[in-house]
Amino acid sequence: MKEKVNIVWLKRDLRLRDHLPLKLAIEDGVPFLMVYFFEPSVLKDPHYDIRHWRFVWQSLMDLNRQLVKLDSKIHIFHNEIIPAFEKLNEFFDIKKVFSFQETGLKVTYDRDKQFSSFCKKENIQWTEYQQNGIERGRKNRNEWIVRWHDFMERPTDNPDWDKFTPLNLESSLFLEIKGESIPNEFSKLDTNFQEGGESKAWAYMRSFYDGRARNYSKHISKPNLSRKGCSRLSPYIAWGNLSIRQVYQKYELARKSNSYKKPLDNFSSRLRWHCHFIQKFEMEDRMEFKNINSGYDNIKRKFEPQNFLAWKRGQTGFPLVDACMRCLIQTGYINFRMRAMTLSFLTHNLWQDWKEGAVWLASQFLDFEPGIHYPQVQMQAGVTGINTVRIYNPIKQSKDNDEEGLFIKKYIPELKNIPIEFIHEPWLMTAMEQQLYGIEIGKDYPAPIINLKISSKEARDKIWAKRKEPTVKIESLRILKRHTVSQRKV
Ligand SMILES: Cc1cc2nc3c(=O)[nH]c(=O)nc-3n(C[C@H](O)[C@H](O)[C@H](O)COP(=O)(O)OP(=O)(O)OC[C@H]3O[C@@H](n4cnc5c(N)ncnc54)[C@H](O)[C@@H]3O)c2cc1C
Missing domain, CATH: 1.10.579.10 (DNA Cyclobutane Dipyrimidine Photolyase, subunit A, domain 3)
Incomplete structure (x- = not known):
């Protein structure tokens, strides 16, 4: 009999806190694997560059450092998802896959459609959860803003790691599935760029709310001064080291304790814009190729x-x-x-x-x-x-x-x-x-x-x-x- 397992598939959500798929996978009680795929089809997409994969690698290393104490890790593959899942499914009885919804390019949208068919065929239940304030299946914006605020005010979905039972792949099985070695350049640090990872993300957020935000509105348009006066949280949010809700809830706290409320309010409207624009793309993704008008x-x-x-x-x-x-x-x-x-x-x-x-x-x-x-x-x-x-x-x-x-x-x-x-x-x-x-x-x-x-x-x-x-x-x-x-x- 094959062992029953669940899988949490990490994508642009490289954090361990405010993470509904991880929270629900722990609550489900079935041992689960945490996986990340460097997919060759996505790696070669011209929108992406080594800088992105370095950031992702740094984020994954940061998560794995945190997971050591739980005797666990993210399994990192350099492979397409379906062949890897086919192999995993030979060894395990995969019951459920948990992930966030991704509002992505056509290359990841097509991959998701294929993966969905694969899961149906193999009787695997794949559930994708709402990421940030973006809602799937919307036809218009009625009440969107009310629901956005509602989502941001709700408590963050922090997994109860005390209840977590680690599951790690046997190294022989991992070697069989992992694909080609991860390119060396992914692990090379380039100090000209912001370094990825949940820990770095929180450090940037703290320094912003604790002082840098004071000059936010004054420096936002200046090419030099904005490098310090803006939050610089964008890569951490884009790759999911931070959720918009975490940033928003810290804004509410900062607003109570700081005198510079106006720049903080200007900043918080950008958090809403973040979701507003992604919602647009979620509802009309042909914008990748065609004029919206x-x-x-x-x-x-x-x-x-x-x-x-x-x-x-x-x-x-x-x-x-x-x-x-x-x-x-x-x-x-x-x-x-x-x-x-x-x-x-x-x-x-x-x-x-x-x-x-x-x-x-x-x-x-x-x-x-x-x-x-x-x-x-x-x-x-x-x-x-x-x-x-x-x-x-x-x-x-x-x-x-x-x-x-x-x-x-x-x-x-x-x-x-x-x-x-x-x-x-x-x-x-x-x-x-x-x-x-x-x-x-x-x-x-x-x-x-x-x-x-x-x-x-x-x-x-x-x-x-x-x-x-x-x-x-x-x-x-x-x-x-x-x-x-x-x-x-x-
Ligand atoms: C042509 C063009 C392309 C852009 N492409 C991207 C992109 O790929 N990824 C990206 O995150 N931002 C993009 N932006 C928006 C914006 O320039 C960046 O979010 C911002 O400069 C990031 O710096 P920051 O984190 O210091 O921003 P802050 O001003 O500190 O803002 C905080 C957060 O709010 C969001 N935000 C800020 N400004 C905007 C905006 N105008 N629209 C939507 N969300 C916003 C971002 O998540 C940002 O991290 C683009 C803007 C333009 C004009």
Whole structure:
């Protein structure tokens, strides 16, 4: 007789607290395995980069360090889930699989559909639980906000680890199933990036509420100061080292004991936005491939590989855009305003489709979260029909938010000797000034690849003309009905 077991499948929920699947698996009483899969099909998806898998690896190591005292561990596979489960099912009688719902890319959605069929065929009960404030199967937003608050106020689902009976795989069986060795790079630390793990996540959260939050509103748009003034919780939330509910409940406590209530309130609205955007993607996941407003489908754009490459590499000749792109490559983070500006530059000034840009940015954002990323990308690209179109002026952003050019100088060493009066527009230097400061524009640092004024005007005219078309208007009404709250029904 095969041993009856349950399985908890960890995905983007790499924590041991506020974890309903773990809590329920313990309460079920049947011994269970905890598993994580580095799936080759997901690893090769272009949205992902080594930086993400390093963060996941660090998170898993952190969990395993915590689990040592319970004589347990997460079993880490480098394999597709179905062949691994087939093997596990030969040795065990798998009764139930517990996991969180994932609002993911098509690659994980398809995998989930296949896994669901597999479970049905093998008579395994797979239950997926609600993650954060995102509800599956919704048709509109009626009462969404009320239910969001209700979810956030409920006690966290902390597993009762005293009742936990560990189950670990025999090493011979594990070796048979685990797949190829985990790539060495996953375990190499790169100190330019935030380090993953539940312990690190709590340390970031504490330091934010205990003081950093004071400057939140003042520094949120500054590329340099936001690195400290914003919470920097995004990768920890995206990979599930923290739940939104944990962060929200700590906000409520911090609000009671701190004098800086306004910045804390500004921060807490972002926690709601987090779920608001993911809910949008949950209800309309074709946004990965298509304009949410199909009225924009026939807008003409020609892919220009040279310009796209210049944008990607931080070689556009616009210092703030370039500093952002280079900083992102090096550290995996830029703040909201800079994300919006770089995307605006690509889609409006360079008039490139948002799709290639979305994939590149996803692979560079350590906090890549499909459900926030795609709706944000489309909003900034001006293809929703329901949001104000914002075409950022990177020179103005530079003067307003990197007044002294410190961020620019940090990430564009070619410009480090340029005085403040030219740092935002180095092409204004005369040949003599360039010689004086030891730089030749067009050789050491590119001249602007586009005329900002003309390209902004052209983009504005085209986007606004489109917005007046009946197809865009009809779609806008549909989007509003589906994704925003009808006031009467709140
Ligand atoms: C084009 C574009 C793409 C983006 N892609 C992502 C992404 O893949 N993953 C991601 O987490 N955020 C994304 N954002 C939103 C936002 O820029 C980041 O959440 C934020 O900069 C993360 O830094 P932080 O944790 O210090 O944020 P804080 O300002 O401290 O906010 C706290 C948390 O609230 C959430 N949040 C903050 N701002 C937003 C927002 N505008 N919309 C939705 N949720 C928000 C995040 O979970 C964040 O960690 C994107 C924004 C743009 C313009």
